[in-house]
Amino acid sequence: MTKFDEATQAIRVDENTYDVCLDPGYSIGGPLNGGYLMAAVLRAVVDASPHEHPVSTAVQFLRVPNPGPARVRLEQLKAGRTAAMTRATLIQDDTAYIEALVTTATLGAGGSEWAGEPLMPMPPIEDCVTLPDPKPESNMTFNAQVELRFDPPSIGWFTGEPAGRPESRAYFRMSEPQDPDPFVLALAVDALPPVVFSAGRRGWAPTVELTWHLRALPTPGWLTLIGQGRLIRDGWFDEDVEVWDSDGNLVAQSRQLARLGRG
Amino acid sequence: MTKFDEATQAIRVDENTYDVCLDPGYSIGGPLNGGYLMAAVLRAVVDASPHEHPVSTAVQFLRVPNPGPARVRLEQLKAGRTAAMTRATLIQDDTAYIEALVTTATLGAGGSEWAGEPLMPMPPIEDCVTLPDPKPESNMTFNAQVELRFDPPSIGWFTGEPAGRPESRAYFRMSEPQDPDPFVLALAVDALPPVVFSAGRRGWAPTVELTWHLRALPTPGWLTLIGQGRLIRDGWFDEDVEVWDSDGNLVAQSRQLARLGRG
Numbered sequence: 254m255t256k257f258d259e260a261t262q263a264i265r266v267d268e269n270t271y272d273v274c275l276d277p278g279y280s281i282g283g284p285l286n287g288g289y290l291m292a293a294v295l296r297a298v299v300d301a302s303p304h305e306h307p308v309s310t311a312v313q314f315l316r317v318p319n320p321g322p323a324r325v326r327l328e329q330l331k332a333g334r335t336a337a338m339t340r341a342t343l344i345q346d347d348t349a350y351i352e353a354l355v356t357t358a359t360l361g362a363g364g365s366e367w368a369g370e371p372l373m374p375m376p377p378i379e380d381c382v383t384l385p386d387p388k389p390e391s392n393m394t395f396n397a398q399v400e401l402r403f404d405p406p407s408i409g410w411f412t413g414e415p416a417g418r419p420e421s422r423a424y425f426r427m428s429e430p431q432d433p434d435p436f437v438l439a440l441a442v443d444a445l446p447p448v449v450f451s452a453g454r455r456g457w458a459p460t461v462e463l464t465w466h467l468r469a470l471p472t473p474g475w476l477t478l479i480g481q482g483r484l485i486r487d488g489w490f491d492e493d494v495e496v497w498d499s500d501g502n503l504v505a506q507s508r509q510l511a512r513l514g515r516g
Numbered sequence: 517m518t519k520f521d522e523a524t525q526a527i528r529v530d531e532n533t534y535d536v537c538l539d540p541g542y543s544i545g546g547p548l549n550g551g552y553l554m555a556a557v558l559r560a561v562v563d564a565s566p567h568e569h570p571v572s573t574a575v576q577f578l579r580v581p582n583p584g585p586a587r588v589r590l591e592q593l594k595a596g597r598t599a600a601m602t603r604a605t606l607i608q609d610d611t612a613y614i615e616a617l618v619t620t621a622t623l624g625a626g627g628s629e630w631a632g633e634p635l636m637p638m639p640p641i642e643d644c645v646t647l648p649d650p651k652p653e654s655n656m657t658f659n660a661q662v663e664l665r666f667d668p669p670s671i672g673w674f675t676g677e678p679a680g681r682p683e684s685r686a687y688f689r690m691s692e693p694q695d696p697d698p699f700v701l702a703l704a705v706d707a708l709p710p711v712v713f714s715a716g717r718r719g720w721a722p723t724v725e726l727t728w729h730l731r732a733l734p735t736p737g738w739l740t741l742i743g744q745g746r747l748i749r750d751g752w753f754d755e756d757v758e759v760w761d762s763d764g765n766l767v768a769q770s771r772q773l774a775r776l777g778r779g
Contacts, residue, residue: 308752309725309773311574313601313617315594330615331578335751335775336724338576340603340615352593352603352617354576356724356773358752366748367682367715419630452630461599461619462572464727466754466773468747483758484731484766485629488598489571489621491729491769495746503747506754508771510572510619510729512598 255431257398257440261289263296269327271297273343277320280394284317287460287509288443289395292436294341294353297325299435302337304357307435311354311464318343318350360470371497372479378402378424384411399444400426402475410450419448419482419490424475433471433498441476441496442507448482448492449513456514458490465494465507474499488513518694520661520703524552526560532590534560536606540583543657547580550723550772551706552658555699557604557616560588562698565600567620570698574617574727581606581613623733634760635742641665641687647674662707663689665738673713682711682745682753687738696734696761704739704759705770711745711755712776719777721753728757728770737762751776 254262260276273296279289295307323345330338336358343351375381381402387393404422409415425441426433433441442465447458477497482490490513496505517525523539536559542552558570586608593601599621606614638644644665650656667685672678688704689696696704705728710721740760745753753776759768 309576311576311617311725311727313572313574313593313619315601330576330612338578338615349593352601354574354615354617354725356576361750363750367745368749369681369746418632462574462617462727462729464574464725464771466725466771468749468752468754481632482630483632483769486631486732487624487626489731491731506746506771508727508729508769 255427255429257427257429257431257437261293261296261436263293263300263325265300268301271300271325273323273325275318275320275323278394278398280392282392282457285320286395286443287314287463288440290318290343290351292439294325294343294351295355295436295439297327298339298341298355299357301327302339302357303332304337304359306358306360306467307355308336308358308360308467309356310439313352313462314460315352316348316350318345368503372481372495373422375404375422375477378475381405381424384408398428399440400428401444407451410453415453416451419452419485421445421448421451421480423478425478426475432473433476435467438467438471438496438505439465441478442494442505445478445480445494447511448480449485449490452485454513458511458514460509460511463507463509465505467505469502469504471498471504472500485513518690518692520690520692520694520700524556524559524699526556526563526588528563531564534563534588536560536586536588538581538583538586541657541661543655545655545720548583549658549706550577550726551703553581553606553614555702557588557606557614558618558699558702560590561602561604561618562620564590565602565620566595567600567622569621569623569730570618571599571621571623571730572619573702576615576725577723578615579611579613581608631766635744635758636685638667638685638740641738644668644687647671661691662703663691664707670714678716679714682715682748684708684711684714684743686741688741689738695736696739698730701730701734701759701768702728704741705757705768708741708743708757710774711743712748712753715748717776721774721777723772723774726770726772728768730768732765732767734761734767735763748776
């Protein structure tokens with residue numbers, strides 16, 4: 254069991270109740286990473302489902318949970334032959350912190366009938382760069398869990414040269430040896446720096462809603478994350494992330510609606 | 517009150533319970549259009565919210581409801597100053613048919629800080645075309661409620677010449693004189709023929725999950741709907757629709773995950 258598997262472990266209490274222990278190692282300056290929270294919730298949902306794969310996950314981030322024990326409560330909305338639907342709530346101190354609607358199904362090994370091209374070409378990984386480790390006092394413990402190799406123009410903001418449009422692109426893998434699976438993908442879709450950094454904005458950008466779809470099971474190796482936004486308006490922005498596996502398959506699609514940071 | 521306003525009317529029973537009457541005039545060959553069902557659910561959510569605008573709506577389509585009386589049951593998950601979060605369930609015969617997570621907020625009149633371009637240019641409306649009225653026995657009553665003027669290549673499938681890629685594009689307005697509002701947008705994001713028709717597929721393509729974001733209040737006039745898919749695989753496809761208003765603002769973004777029809 255990897256550290257990530259352990260940090261997202263969901264222990265069955267009864268049919269519709271699971272205990273999780275939220276790990277302080279996934280902090281983004283205090284709040285825990287949204288992808289990490291989704292992965293923990295999905296462990297419970299998948300364990301309780303007749304199907305193996307979370308093909309659709311829509312999450313509302315109501316409040317910011319604390320590291321430590323939490324509970325996932327499930328309500329089974331439909332158990333069909335093709336797909337099952339579950340509502341899941343992450344609870345701490347009798348309060349709902351995250352509300353999710355999840356569709357599980359069993360994906361086959363068949364190939365694509367039609368597939369689009371990546372939205373942006375990525376340079377080879379050896380031409381991509383890392384960001385320096387954050388200072389310990391920034392409480393960015395999340396950064397130690399994953400490896401990101403950025404397409405240089407998409408982190409121009411770091412040296413004061415933002416690209417001028419919302420975008421974020423990187424190769425991604427877990428820091429520990431771990432092949433990507435649907436739970437790693439839940440982490441991956443929310444692992445990039447906010448796309449608005451490239452548009453000249455800074456500060457914590459809280460996700461309000463995130464929906465992602467699992468489209469295929471990823472092959473081992475680096476994942477490619479291609480993120481962009483379409484509109485920054487009225488304090489809100491969208492962030493679309495596509496995840497491609499090392500064989501060039503589109504394996505996950507996500508879109509989140511988030512608030513602009515005040516920083 | 518327009519026919520659409522009436523067909524989506526939600527009558528308050530108590531704080532968290534609304535009655536709706538599902539109108540047979542929104543049928544797509546039997547099942548009611550998903551956008552119509554979302555609009556009815558959103559009437560209840562918005563009426564009960566301290567905020568005016570449904571900025572994020574994620575819906576699971578569990579079962580196919582019948583025309584006639586139904587109930588919307590709400591659970592208020594959070595009522596914040598910036599945003600309120602609500603869970604809504606559409607119920608018939610004590611069974612949940614639709615489960616939705618909705619974030620409401622109050623959008624301002626400010627302009628965009630950054631905006632992308634439409635994914636595809638549209639020809640002028642006078643170069644776009646209508647599809648012939650469906651035969652009465654097809655039970656496509658939805659078609660009478662809206663006007664769609666299609667970008668010709670995106671309906672090549674109708675004459676046996678599908679474009680070969682998942683896409684669908686049209687100008688849209690209600691058949692009755694009615695300015696677009698957030699409820700009309702809920703209808704608009706699910707009003708196009710499935711994008712997979714352009715990839716050579718036919719038949720009813722049931723939506724499993726649809727999430728859409730309201731990004732700005734639309735100006736009066738025609739809306740432009742630009743739909744595309746990124747992947748058809750394993751019986752599943754995605755459909756992304758962007759809605760632009762007559763002033764060239766991106767007003768709504770949606771993505772649905774749906775099943776390929778057997779037709």
